Amino acid sequence: MHIVIMGCGRVGSTLAHILEEQGHSVAVIDQDREAFRRLRSGFKGKRITGVGFDQDVLIEAGIEEAGAFAAVSSGDNSNVIAARVVRESFGVERVAARIYDPRRAEVYQRLGIPTVATVRWTADQMLRRLLPDGTEPLWRDPTGAIVLAEVAYAEEWVGEKVQALEEAARARVAFIARLGEAMLPVPGTVLQEGDVLHVIAVENDLERIGTAFAARDRPGGRSHGKGAH
Known part of the structure; x- marks a missing residue:
């Protein structure tokens, strides 16, 4: 071409x-x-x-x-x-x-x-490297409204279906990084230890989604004392 x-x-x-x-x-x-x-x-x-x-x-x-x-x-x-x-x-x-x-x-x-x-993209990349684990965007659409972000989650979610986490947070998991490879979640996908979740969302919802992912209550109301990653 x-x-x-x-x-x-x-x-x-x-x-x-x-x-x-x-x-x-x-x-x-x-x-x-x-x-x-x-x-x-x-x-x-x-x-x-x-x-x-x-x-x-x-x-x-x-x-x-x-x-x-x-x-x-x-x-x-x-x-x-x-x-x-x-x-x-x-x-x-x-x-x-x-x-x-x-x-x-x-x-x-x-x-x-x-x-x-350029400026917004560079700022996002710097934030990813400067701040601890959280919900800083990895990608942002040109209008700035939709973002792809890596979101930390409480370890109590390990072993649960990704779909349950999506429903609890009212969020969409775009893909999972597992053992160095990316995979698309399906309804039966179970969250494994070490999985990295990437969420696609409206930027204004990121804080709410991060809070939901970090919650210590698993589905069914079972509470645990361990903290989030």
């Missing part, structure tokens, strides 16, 4: 190298000719100097044959404009724009422009 990238900063150049290694043809657009120095000497793709939302520049980059377009320049407005031009004028369906302002990202997403909110 041919892929056009607007912006040859650290993200753009890294994307270009990875995509080329995967066998794709790549064209990189940047207004600053010096930016192409970030591309390694063996890079075989096109280097196009110009404005990424200019149609002539895009055509030179091969947008008419492209299967995807990534707008990862340093400007939010430029990224969004380019993404819209590529989608609306050239009919490219696989389009994504990097956005620094998370509030803008939500608006653009609602307008149908897939975005990656």
